[in-house]
Amino acid sequence: MPHTSFSHVNTWVFDLDNTLYPPSARLFDQIEQRMTHWVMTALNVDEQRADYLRRHYWQTYGTTLAGLMREHDLDPGPYLHEVHEISFDALIPDPLLAARIAALPGRRIIYTNGTAPYAEKVIAARGLSGLFDAIYGVEHASFLPKPERAAYDLIFAADALTPTTAVMFEDDPRNLIAPHDMGMGTVHVAEHPAPAPHIHFHTDDLSAFLAQITG
Numbered sequence: 001m002p003h004t005s006f007s008h009v010n011t012w013v014f015d016l017d018n019t020l021y022p023p024s025a026r027l028f029d030q031i032e033q034r035m036t037h038w039v040m041t042a043l044n045v046d047e048q049r050a051d052y053l054r055r056h057y058w059q060t061y062g063t064t065l066a067g068l069m070r071e072h073d074l075d076p077g078p079y080l081h082e083v084h085e086i087s088f089d090a091l092i093p094d095p096l097l098a099a100r101i102a103a104l105p106g107r108r109i110i111y112t113n114g115t116a117p118y119a120e121k122v123i124a125a126r127g128l129s130g131l132f133d134a135i136y137g138v139e140h141a142s143f144l145p146k147p148e149r150a151a152y153d154l155i156f157a158a159d160a161l162t163p164t165t166a167v168m169f170e171d172d173p174r175n176l177i178a179p180h181d182m183g184m185g186t187v188h189v190a191e192h193p194a195p196a197p198h199i200h201f202h203t204d205d206l207s208a209f210l211a212q213i214t215g
Contacts, residue, residue, distance in 0.1 A: 005201075006213050009185065010106035011159075011166035014132075015146075016119050017112065018171040019189045019206065021091055021126055030086040035064050038082055042074065062145035062174075063113050069143060076143050084118040093127030100210040101131050109134045111155050111168075113145050134159055146175040152182065169206065173199060 014020055017028055032054065039050035057067020068074035101108060109132055112119050116137035123129050136155045138144070144151035156163060167185035170176050173194040176186040180198035187209065188194055193202040203209035 006167060006185065008165055009167050011161050012101075012104050012106065012108045013161070013166055013168040013179075013184075014101075014108070014110050015112060015168070015170040015172070015175065015189075016110055016114060016122055019169055020097075020110070020128065021122065023171070023191070025090040027086060027088070027090065027122075031083050034083040034086065038079055039064070039068070042068070042079075043072065062147050063138070065138070065143065066145045076139075080115050080118075080139070084115060088121055088125040091122065091125035093125070094207065095127060097126070097207040097210070098128050098131060100207055100214060101128065103214040104210065107133045107159075107161075109136065109159060109161075111136045111146075113138050115139055146170075146172070147177055149178045149181070152178045156182070 021027070035054045036047060036050045039045065039053055040047055043050065043053070045053070053067070054064045057064045057071075061067040061070060065074070065076055065079060068079065069076060110119050110123070112135075114137055116135045116139065119135050119137060120129070123132070136158065140158060141151040141154045144154065146152070163179065163182035163184045167187060168176060168179045169187045169189050171188070171190050173188055173196060176188060177198045180186050180200075185201075186199050187201045187203060188199045189203055189206050189209075191204050201209070
């Protein structure tokens with residue numbers, strides 16, 4: 001992978017969950033359990049139905065929250081607070097990753113379908129605090145989720161980001177479609193490749209990939 005592939009980049013956009021920490025930390029297992037419990041209570045359904053709806057809304061709308069808002073007019077505030085009240089004990093600081101992110105030239109931001117306060121807790125546990133110029137959560141996109149194009153439009157406008165001089169790192173392949181269509185570079189961060197026209201690069205080791213960029 002040539003360094004010149006990123007020589008034009010001045011904005012580095014990172015997803016959060018399963019991107020800035022390894023999936024082996026299994027934070028999302030905790031979040032999904034809390035989502036299922038919330039759906040059970042809010043919609044008065046049993047656990048099996050709630051778990052089905054959680055997955056169905058994620059697949060259909062991009063996030064469980066988006067489905068709950070569109071189909072049940074759910075207030076997002078209490079939901080987002082509750083589902084992100086998890087333990088971060090599985091996360092460990094990664095000084096090498098921190099150094100490699102710090103070495104990236106230009107602006108560095110986080111854009112997550114979670115919330116910005118949750119993202120702050122994650123990066124603190126990973127030893128990455130102070131490395132990012134901005135952190136954007138779903139609340140900054142009017143609760144529209146990735147992969148909706150309108151969500152990216154809102155976030156990138158708020159950041160005054162120029163897509164053609166930016167690159168996005170993301171674990172969910174569908175969340176790279178809109179950035180690609182906007183002219184961004186795309187890097188799929190996951191154990192297994194998901195070859196597609198909208199994915200420029202794949203890596204199963206974000207830190208090592210960044211080291212190649214900064215040389």
